Structures are given as structure tokens and as C-alpha cells.
Amino acid sequence: MAGKALILVENLSVPFDRRVWQESTTLRDAGWDVHVICPQGTKRDTEPYAEIDGVKIHRYPLKAATGGPLGYVQEYGSALWHTFRLARKVGRVDVVHACNPPDLLYLVAKRLKRQGARFVFDQHDLVPELYLSRFDRGQDFLYRAVCRLERLTYRAADVVIATNESYRDVAVSRGGKRPEKVFVVRSAPAVERFRQVPVEEALKKGKPYMLCYLGVMGPQDGVDYALRALAKLRDEVGRKDWHAVFLGGGDTFDEMVALSRKLGLSDQVEFTGRISDEDLLRYLSAADVCLAPDPLNPLNDVSTMNKIMEYMAMSRPIVSFDLKEARVSAGDAALYAPANDESEFAKLVAHLLDDPAERGRMGEIGRARVAGPLSWEQSSKALLAAYEAAVS
Secondary structure, eight states: OOOOOEEEESSSSEEEETHHHHHHHHEEEEEEEEEEEOOSSSSSSSSSSETTTTTTEEEEEEOOSSSSSHHHHHHHHHHHHHHHHHHHOOOSSSSSEEEOOOTTTHHHHHHTTTTEEEEEEESSOOOOHHHHHHHHHOSSSSHHHHHHHHHHHHHHEEEESSSSSHHHHHHHHHHOGGGEEEEEOOOOOOGGOOOOOOOOOGGGTTSSSEEEESSSSOOTSSSHHHHHHHHHHHTTTTOEEEEEEEEEOOHHHHHHHHHHHHTTTTTTTEESSOOOOHHHHHHHHHHEEEEEEEOSSSTTTGOOHHOOOOHHTOOOOOEEEEOHHHHHHHHGGGESHHHHHHHHHHHHHHHHHHHHHHHHHHHHHHHHHTTTTHHHHHHHHHHOOOOHHHOO
């Protein structure tokens, strides 16, 4: 079955994009000659070309979008041009594997299909729902445009990879794909990367407890909900015995730092920006409770949150809003506040701080889930089955 595969990704560099890197190495181990086209990183993955562990990575310079939807038009146009350019350099392939967003990469796939390639569409995000959740502009012209691009991508794809059953249902119902051509490849942490290290009490800044948020900080990611919940934990619940750390960066990073100051949380909330894997283990090992504040919106309710999977890999208990796919991922490893209810979110955090036995039990449940039924070992089997369906 193995041949030459080209993976296209626009929103993160590789191997920083953990899902794409896991897919790449899984295919490599199955005998595929794997090429990846992606943007260059700013602090890592900066070389235009690198061969890492047998995976050939072609990178292009890309300026991130600013200024709303029109900024993304410029970003995606530049990314598409570079992707076409580098795809010509890679040459003929047996499979072109496009990871969205955006749903423009099907244009590259269609050109390669004319040369005999099969097209695997790896749907990381439901872009119409992403548009509604991020920009709050309703079903305007740009919304209708992204819906059309999604339809064209589905139509061009020989096989669709979905990150969960909710996305699979969309591919079948809205995308019109035959069920046997849609495979669920869940994002799953490599559990061997996540290990407990000795707790550094200094990270807690003199407080008995530490709370932790890990992930991107964009308009739909709920960091503002987390900060308001922490203010309520202090003001309504009367708890000041915690220090909170927010790990990661994103479009709203500066805005969230300003909001923490406005809420009077500067002395209890720390923003680290993006950190190394080693520091990630230090902070998560010291965390008593981890936060998944993604609010209910059209995208979040049906999306699998990587932060939840990584919290579980580190045996951390979680407080989340009550979202469909959050429950599928975490199960009993999390407590669930009613959607977008910041006061209840704060109360659940306080409940876990007072119950170390419950925290330990939830952590064990989470680790068992990501090491077992939700592991990458299971996802890799589905990935290889998708490729077999594409080429057979």
C-alpha cells in the first residue's frame, strides 16, 4: 500500500503541530515516503526545509492574519501560493492529505489528483462553525463563501478523516460522503511525552493550590470566561488560596492580560506565553485543577479539545463547561458546569480544591482513557485504514 504522501497544513508549523506530526510518523512507520508542506514557525521550526526522523518538511514564510476576516483572506492567499509552489517541487505523489483550515487546500489537491493522486481530507475544524463562533457576524457573504468551500472540499475528497463522531456525522449528512469513506482519527497525546515530574512549590507563588489553563488564546477559546470565573472564585466563593497559570499564546493574548488586570487578578494570575515541553511538564505536574473554559458555541460543542486530552495524559482533574464532545473526551475525568455559567464553574473549582481524593480519582480515570480507548495507538489504526481505502 505504501507510496509517497504529501501532507498540507496551514495553521501551524510541523512538528509543532502534534497531530500532523503523529500522522506523519505513523505513515512513515508504515513505509510511506512522507512530505509535509507547512508555514515556518516564529521561534521554532524556522528552517525552510528540514528532514526530521525521515519526514521531509517544506516550510514557507507566513504572516498571521490581523484585522478580522479580510486579514485571513490575505493570509490564506499567501499560504495557497506557497503551497502550490512547494507542491510542484515535491512532484508526483500517491496521496495528498490536506488538513484544514482553510478549506482552500482542495485546490492544490485537485491539481495533484489530475496527476493520479488520491485526496484525503483531514477535517481539523468545521470552518462554517468556526466562522460563526469567532467573528459573530452571522450568516453573511463570507459565511456563505466558507460553506461553499467546504462543499467543494468534500466533493473533491476521496476519503475524509474526522477528529470525532460529531465531525463524522457532518461529513456524512452535510458533506454527502458515504459512511465507509469517513474515518474517525481522534487527536490523542503521545502518552510517553507526558510524565509526572517532582512538584516545584515555587510555581504556586506561595499559595496552597495552583490552577492551570493550557492552550490557544483566541476569541472562541474561553480564556475570558476562565478569568471571570476566577474573579468569582475570589469574590463570590471567597477563595484566595490559589495561583493560576495560563500557558500558551494566541490572537487575544494581550487582551486577556489586560482583562486580568481589569478584574484585579494580576497578583494571582500568570501568563507564560508559549513554553517548552519541559516547562509544560513542570507546570502541569504542579497543577491541582486544570481549566477547560471553552464556551458553548457552534464550534466548541462538537469539537475535541486538545487541552482536555493533555490534562488527562498528566492525570489532572478538569473543570469544563458542559459541551457534547468534552463529555465524550473526558467522561468522569471532569466536572461540568452548565454552559457558560462562570459562577458554577468557580464553585466546581472550589469543590475540587477541597477534595484531594476526588482529584486523584479523576486523574487516574483520565490517564486510563488516553492510554486506552482514546490513545493514539487506536487512532493510528484508523489513519492507516483511511489510507488503504483511499488508494485501493
